[in-house]
Amino acid sequence: KAGVTQTPRYLIKTRGQQVTLSCSPISGHRSVSWYQQTPGQGLQFLFEYFSETQRNKGNFPGRFSGRQFSNSRSEMNVSTLELGDSALYLCASSLTGENEKLFFGSGTQLSVL
Amino acid sequence: GQQVMQIPQYQHVQEGEDFTTYCNSSTTLSNIQWYKQRPGGHPVFLIQLVKSGEVKKQKRLTFQFGEAKKNSSLHITATQTTDVGTYFCAGSLYNFNKFYFGSGTKLNVKP
Numbered sequence: 160k161a162g163v164t165q166t167p168r169y170l171i172k173t174r175g176q177q178v179t180l181s182c183s184p185i186s187g188h189r190s191v192s193w194y195q196q197t198p199g200q201g202l203q204f205l206f207e208y209f210s211e212t213q214r215n216k217g218n219f220p221g222r223f224s225g226r227q228f229s230n231s232r233s234e235m236n237v238s239t240l241e242l243g244d245s246a247l248y249l250c251a252s253s254l255t256g257e258n259e260k261l262f263f264g265s266g267t268q269l270s271v272l
Numbered sequence: 273g274q275q276v277m278q279i280p281q282y283q284h285v286q287e288g289e290d291f292t293t294y295c296n297s298s299t300t301l302s303n304i305q306w307y308k309q310r311p312g313g314h315p316v317f318l319i320q321l322v323k324s325g326e327v328k329k330q331k332r333l334t335f336q337f338g339e340a341k342k343n344s345s346l347h348i349t350a351t352q353t354t355d356v357g358t359y360f361c362a363g364s365l366y367n368f369n370k371f372y373f374g375s376g377t378k379l380n381v382k383p
Contacts (some may be wrong), residue, residue, distance in 0.1 A: 191372075192369055192370075194373075201360075201373055201374070202315070202362075202376075203373070204371060204372070207368070207369055207370060216369060219369075249314060249315070253369055257368050257369065258302065258322070258364065258369070259280055259369060260305060260320060261305075261307075261369065261371070262315040262317070263314040263315045263316070264314060265314050266314055
């Protein structure tokens with residue numbers, strides 16, 4: 160089985176731009192979660208999707224949004240980028256999203272200049 | 273807000289020594305998971321603990337969940353260079369995958 164695939168692997172943007180990151184979960188997994196990882200703040204929960212619906216949301220501003228498609232693939236979007244948005248964005252999938260282990264992708268390293 | 277504190281931040285050990293990392297939550301958890309992240313890699317699931325006072329072992333790794341379900345620990349016996357990485361605990365309050373991650377303990381093992 161293929162693992163969780165995230166694209167692109169690296170991204171460089173400038174302040175004020177917007178960015179879209181993509182995540183393809185493991186086949187059969189219907190829950191997709193997104194986490195932001197920074198050296199200072201560690202891993203922070205962004206949101207979780209299941210069957211195209213956002214079920215959980217973390218404490219991030221509205222500039223951070225996401226969606227999930229009928230094939231369980233997910234995208235997250237960050238608008239009006241700020242320097243502080245520079246981070247590794249990790250996507251994780253699981254079967255149902257209920258007390259299950261997370262399978263993480265390799266992440267997208269976003270640098271905002 | 274909900275926090276999961278993890279100590280120590282760093283640990284340097286000689287190969288063969290033991291290692292322990294501790295997690296403490298401000299509120300009672302539904303369950304706790306442990307992950308390992310190798311340098312340049314992504315977190316990889318190690319184990320999940322659900323019951324109060326639960327203890328699980330995986331070869332040289334021993335995981336514990338406190339009686340009050342507010343704290344947890346990971347103990348590695350006789351560390352090896354392959355144990356190098358950052359170990360994270362992740363606690364969940366409810367029965368769905370919104371996890372609060374500890375800040376991680378970075379383990380370095382000197383051969």
